[in-house]
Amino acid sequence: MTVTDTSTDGRPVAPDEESAAPSTPPPTPTRSRRARLAAARVWGVPAVLAVWVAGWLVLKGRDTLALSGADTTSFHRWLNGLRDSFDAARDTNWFLKYVVGGVSDALDASMQWLQYLVSQAPAGRPVPEVGWLGVAAVLTLVAFVVAGLRSALLVAVGLMAFGYLGYWSDSLDLLLVTAVAVAICAVIGLPTGIAMSRSRAFSAVVTPVLDMMQTVPAFAYLTPLVLLFGIGSASAVMVTVIYAAPPLIRVTAHALSSVDEGAVEASTSLGTTSWQRLRTVEMPMAKRTIIVGINQSIMAALSMATIAALIGGPGLGKPVQDALQKLDVGTAFVSGLAIVLMAIVLDRTMTAASVRQEVLTRTGDKHRRVRLALLVAGLVGTVAAVVDSRTFLRAARFPTSPDLGSPIGDWVSHLSKTFVNSVGSTTSAVKDAVTYGMINPLQSLLAESPFWLAGVAILVLAVLLGGWRAGVAAVVCEGVILGTGLWNEAMITLTTTLVATVVVMVLAALIGVWLGRSPKADTVVRPVLDAAQTIPPFVYLVPALALFDVGRFTAIVAAVIYAAPVAIKLVADGIKGVPAETVEAAESAGTNRWQMIRKVQIPMAKSSLGLAANQGLIYVLSMVVIGGLVGGGGLGFLVVQGFSQSTLFGRGLAAGIAITALGVLLDRITQYAAARRGRG
């Protein structure tokens, strides 16, 4: 999956900042200054830690700002009040009633129309307007036209799989929500991206908004969203848009600003207007990258499926949530598998489409005649299939046998039970060892220190590791966290985040190096990584609970499963990217395998290691809320609770903001630290 495409990854990093950090002319440090910086890192970090631990020993438990039970601060209650006035204004405020209400009604109506067309039975008709055979034929034909024969076959096979797994209509519903949401993303995202590539000021304003959209957990704003857009499709589409638009916007801006300057200048010298230039030069040249952006957007949209199900959104998220209620591992797995399949099919098709686009523009259509013939045949077949599926029940209702879903589900349930039974006792020991040995002491240091001590220590560490800009980020983010009134909870979350990230990095280093060096291993393991990344986490929560009980360790396990694949892929790609000549030269100099890894490959792939750490952190942090569902406590649980209890809504939203602040803080420190290491 293109998740490895680092520059386009849906992460809360401002692209211009990313490029700006290394590209600001390095202040050519003198030897002594460089040495001083290095010394500050080597001695400063342990010194700060030592002072912190000493302070913690003396002052433990004082000024921790812990909040108990249902305590709320005035800020939380203010947010509650805000929500209430929203609720009250729903019917009276013209903007909410006509503009927001209008958008909401239009979304609901078009979703309903589409559903009646392909996935749900309208009143008075036992089946949708177009049955499964017609839908399958149309989608296959579309795939053939945009992406070629192979993709058409993939789409056909994928659709059959949805049906035989038992989720035909749920799959189509999810496809509809995704299609509508991504279409909206494109309508909003392309102009925004274009504007961002044109204006630095606009870009500076929009970037933090995009950061927020990607990092504030959706749980935290589901309630107000439902107030605005109602229960069901409209809200589901909106929550998906909020999360899926940023990658498309970022990639569009990035693609347009990296269009070859020579081409732009050449066209300017011909006297083209700005609009003509965009249409004839920039857009065609950036097309391929923009398709990658749309692909990213689709993947992000699919990852919201299970969240959208909580507010009545149609699709595959529903059976996942339902199975979780019953602790039914098998059913959750099968419906999760359908989501993974959809992600793979869409990803491959979009990638093929973008590659084809490029080949066609470069070399022209070689097999025009064959393609045309196939197209005509396909069209005839499709029309026949659609007519057929409107007439006969057999072509309208997906056949119920052979049923692949139930046996797979039973088999997975059985497998997970056997596995839990056979390793149950060892896992408890592992959990206790890690919790007592690592999580508890670290949490004690972070959360039981006075807030000012921990705050200053983190600030100084940020400056030592990432320079003054990281320091500024630390001051702002710590200020925000204090403002939310949830310092203590944030420190608990920071603990689990740090531990999970360490585990992720260890895995990334071990498995990533292995995959980077062995193409064979890579082909085998990569699909597993893709699956781990796209399967909804709700699917593996129940077996994780069975193995490790509720607690922070289980939350960490869930976060690692989700975050490790990204980091592993980044490291593997970095190792692969080491020039073959370098490796050969080292080999001929007689280095052994271990030396090769340690002295040549890892140092050369340093920047991708830094990126892996950064991405690992961000992905771990995005699992904080899920962790709250299995005993992770901290901010994650507050967010979940805020969604569930109306009096605690404000505190949940505040926790969501605190998670974002924590994310930005860690992101900036790791980014600036990595940039500095790259330089010094």
Add this chain to the structure above:
Amino acid sequence: MTSKETHVKHTRKVAGLVAAIAMGALVLAGCGGPRIHENAQLANSSCGEFDMAVNPWVGYEASAHVVGWLARHKLGCDVKYKDLKEEISWQGMGSGEVDAVIENWGHDDLVKKYIKGDHTAQDAGPNGNKGVIGWFVPPWMVKKYPGITDWKNLNKYAHLFKTSESGGKGQLLDGDPSFVTNDEALVKNLKLNYKVVYAGSEPGLIQSFRKAEKNHTPVLGYFYAPQWFMEEVPLVKVDLPKYKTGCDADLEKVACDYPEYTLNKIVATDFAESGSPAYDLVKKFKWTNHDQNVVAGDIAHGMAPEAAAKKWVKAHPEIWKAWLS
């Protein structure tokens, strides 16, 4: 032969194959077989659409689907189930998207806001279920430590409940974020040597109790009835100081057990005034905890909700006939 020619030939072959498969599928799917019959006039009834909120626990699902089954098959309503959390359901009654909540647990804040406040919702009376909230232990513990169901003995057994999460004290496992809990205050005011640990979700709680009963490990946790899991593992309630009206007025000082909840039904005001026969059905619906647990147990063990509801309806006409009269 050039590679280009081979490629064209190859493509042609594949194309032929695809066309053949497609034609085959068409023939298979199309020829014969029953045709689709449209029937424009659906059930000729006055009911129309009936939007039932389905809150995310299996017991609720059981009640909702039994009522929904009757509304659909006996009254001819177009029943729509909407999977929603409690608060969102109440919100939906204001905007006309939800007609009924079939099992409501108190929720004083929502009552204040939607029933007394903007009058978009109404109380449709008790549904017959008694809601119990409290602290529970798995049955094996009661056999081994008979005194454990008395709160006064909890400190004696605190060491049993110690975990890596509870900081040296006994662990009291709190759970579902939807439920109101006074447990932190209770632990403090009853001077118990326990720490409240949040499991975070119902599956988290159930998995803990299930494992505890199977492996005979100790767990003390917040739970509730009616709940299908009670039929699988009949958890035993720990008696806290008896509840008296008003003893939980000040949540900081509360030192008594949770009250028994009379679970009730909530309907949208618009729905109540619409004259829909479904409203009368909701209003008269009433059954016992056991009734619900039977249906919920079937659902939890894999039966489709509609099928479980139908099974119960077929077996108990004497109960539901009264709801339709």
